[in-house]
């Protein structure tokens with residue numbers, strides 16, 4: 413099995429990806445959170461920093477672009493190609509209202525004629541690997557059967573499917589019946605994404621879909637950054653490694669962000685996920701959340717690491 417890191421805006425920027433790579437190094441492709449080009453520019457300064465080659469050394473990084481304008485997409489992809497990237501990814505999954513109302517992300521799935529024209533243009537013009545990350549439709553799973561006909565016209569590097577509808581956001585369950593159809597209908601290689609949080613989830617998925625060779629992990633990795641390792645090797649979580657991962661993140665954010673507040677915001681967002689690695693940790697979570705300065709924050713995190721052992725999400729039984 414090959415494992416990909418899902419793009420997660422605001423979280424899996426280059427600092428996070430580098431920390432994962434240096435501590436665990438078991439991910440085959442690291443997708444960047446989306447870049448949103450416009451008429452005037454390919455990247456804003458944060459987006460540019462995120463894809464600079466010096467910030468992505470050693471990792472196979474795939475920049476993701478969110479756009480419904482073929483010209484903007486092509487311009488940005490060429491810029492990325494000139495930086496040395498071999499592959500870019502198109503976001504057809506973002507469910508957020510502000511994105512969807514502008515007919516981008518999952519919002520583009522509802523405009524199939526325009527989508528096809530867009531894909532025609534980008535596949536005709538570009539000479540680099542293009543992959544697509546898609547949901548199965550806007551409101552109705554039946555939409556997928558028309559979408560797959562469109563996707564089948566293009567030689568994609570791969571088609572990454574998160575089998576939810578735009579209107580699901582992150583609610584309900586991934587639609588595995590539609591995913592099963594996707595596997596038989598797709599001419600492109602398919603990668604699965606959605607709700608693999610534990611080794612058990614992974615085993616249930618592979619029991620049903622033994623033919624799938626690639627899985628993209630998202631929120632599960634925010635909780636357990638070594639999820640891919642635990643899935644494949646069955647090792648138990650390593651507290652010292654996890655602490656090192658945490659410390660690298662915190663130190664690296666401190667280097668590039670001004671003021672405790674911004675660093676704390678980043679770290680607290682992560683603890684929303686990471687806290688699930690520690691059993692019986694409500695009182696520590698509260699302290700971390702309440703910390704106003706980095707020294708208070710560090711004391712709260714130290715106490716948690718001292719007093720609690722890590723557990724495997726979904727159980728330590730492996």
Ligand SMILES: Cc1cc2nc3c(=O)[nH]c(=O)nc-3n(C[C@H](O)[C@H](O)[C@H](O)COP(=O)(O)O)c2cc1C
Nearest residue numbers: 418419420421445446503574606607608629630631
């Ligand atoms: C905080 C957050 C930010 C996300 N940002 C992006 C993004 O920039 N691009 C994208 O394609 N998907 C984005 N996603 C969706 C994830 O890549 C992934 O498809 C989704 O979380 C389902 O996978 P999971 O169940 O393994 O988390 C985001 C998800 C979350 C929770």
